[in-house]
Amino acid sequence: MARRPTIIDVANLAGVSKATVARVVNGEYDLVKDTTRQRVTFAIEQLGYERNAIAGSLRSNRTYMIALSIPDITNPFWPEVARGVQDTVEAQDYMVVLMNNDWNASREHNHLQLMHNNQFDGLIINPTGIANRDLTRLHIPVVVLASGDTYPDFDTVSSDSRQAGQLAIEYLLSLGHRHIGLIIGPMRRPKSHTHYDTYASVLGKHGLEVDDALVAQTTFTEEGGYTAMKQLLQLEAPPTAVFAVNDIIALGALRAAHDANLPVPEQMSIIGMDDIHAAATTFPPLTTVAKPKYEIGNTAAQFLLERLNGRAPERQRRQLLPCHLVQRGSTAPAPP
Numbered sequence: 001m002a003r004r005p006t007i008i009d010v011a012n013l014a015g016v017s018k019a020t021v022a023r024v025v026n027g028e029y030d031l032v033k034d035t036t037r038q039r040v041t042f043a044i045e046q047l048g049y050e051r052n053a054i055a056g057s058l059r060s061n062r063t064y065m066i067a068l069s070i071p072d073i074t075n076p077f078w079p080e081v082a083r084g085v086q087d088t089v090e091a092q093d094y095m096v097v098l099m100n101n102d103w104n105a106s107r108e109h110n111h112l113q114l115m116h117n118n119q120f121d122g123l124i125i126n127p128t129g130i131a132n133r134d135l136t137r138l139h140i141p142v143v144v145l146a147s148g149d150t151y152p153d154f155d156t157v158s159s160d161s162r163q164a165g166q167l168a169i170e171y172l173l174s175l176g177h178r179h180i181g182l183i184i185g186p187m188r189r190p191k192s193h194t195h196y197d198t199y200a201s202v203l204g205k206h207g208l209e210v211d212d213a214l215v216a217q218t219t220f221t222e223e224g225g226y227t228a229m230k231q232l233l234q235l236e237a238p239p240t241a242v243f244a245v246n247d248i249i250a251l252g253a254l255r256a257a258h259d260a261n262l263p264v265p266e267q268m269s270i271i272g273m274d275d276i277h278a279a280a281t282t283f284p285p286l287t288t289v290a291k292p293k294y295e296i297g298n299t300a301a302q303f304l305l306e307r308l309n310g311r312a313p314e315r316q317r318r319q320l321l322p323c324h325l326v327q328r329g330s331t332a333p334a335p336p
Helices: 007-014 018-025 034-047 053-060 077-090 105-117 132-136 161-174 195-205 222-233 247-259 293-308
Strands: 065-070 095-100 122-125 142-144 155-159 180-184 215-217 241-244 269-274 287-290 318-321 324-326
Touching (some): 007 018, 018 034, 065 105, 077 293, 161 269, 215 222, 222 247
Parallel strands (some): 142 155
């Protein structure tokens, strides 16, 4: 196997010192004559020399690697967030390493240890079971994709989940629904505000009491949504509308309604949240609350780069991005 060319090989071919080659490779052109730079560039091309990133990181104390930790790579919500992160950090020559924990807190802790051992420059994370103190032990810049109340030491970026829930419930109420079901996911970490809190608050504002029989807790999966919807439909007085806290769950709920021969939206309205691509291609198309997925990733990456480059404010930032309602065919006025 051919030996990988080194900076010494380039220096010998170009007839210059190793330091001169390093200046050219690092873009320090003001310290090198044009004719010399051209000889070095020609030698690099001839030999196929590539800069040793590991050696460079030892000198600069940077690896130019950023980790993005997410809970579910199968949820189409996350690729758009990842694209927002990648587009932003690559513009400053950073590489994104994706880490998926499948809602497994133990795996998430292992990922943090891996990041520490491999000297990642920064981390963007949607926590599953990680606490504020776990992130402070990394001693690197971190941006958390969650509300800021439980992560006081870090910049946080999130969609406004409280506003999103309000949009969904208020819309169903505007259609005349008063018997509204809620399908929520499991509580993975402490939160200052939950979708259940929003549900109870909006109903209370309209003089309606919460019936906990109309609240089903499940996994963040389509099968979980299917099972939860079947549970709600077996009630003596099932809901006339259901709000599912993500589109994956809502798609499962829609399938359960179809299997029960319950017409959607004539006899059952279903609304999700996220606005993933599949929401527009179901039958009927799913009404949902759209989250700004790409903007979440983009904003988080900007915050992280500013921390890495020493341009961020001393005080931690709390960014909530607004959501908007997307009306499609899965919702209609309440049946008589």
